[in-house]
Amino acid sequence: MAKSQRNDVTVQILKSTTRLPQMFPERESLLAQLPDELRLTITATGISFNIACKKNMILGRRSSSSNTTLVDLSPFCQSQDGVSRQHCAINEIYGVLMVQDLDSTNGTWLNKYSLQAYQRYELKSGDTLTLGRLKVTVDFVYNQSPALA
Secondary structure, three states: OOOOOOOOOOOOOOOHHHHHHHHOOOHHHHHHOOOOEEEEEEOOOOOEEEEEOOOEEEEEOOOOOOOOOOEEOHHHOOHHHOOOOOOEEEEEEOOEEEEEEOOOOOOEEEOOEEOOEOOOEEOOOOEEEEEOOEEEEEEEEOOOOOOOO
């Protein structure tokens, strides 16, 4: 009976916290191109407000039992609009703003495309997010020109 030989391959998994700055030296220049704020406009009413562009933002409804920091949309929506407490997230990943549905009950759309839960999609200035039945236009606001930053 012959012995089978097996080639074992060892794969090294890099920790992103220690290796990213070396692998992506242009990351700082990408971060400089991010907007300073996001202007959210509720399509139905025309009401708009700015929020500081942070690395991680959650859009949803504030509840008394929720301890998470989020962009509270409850003043702009009714219960029939179907906005979840933690509806979707906007995150900065490698200098790009991405949006992802957080497995919301009534779904999230980017422009006219339904988002798969927990999948990230690039968010651009002028895009429309639909959270349940609440339509929100997202515009990027730069306090200083990104070319000058």
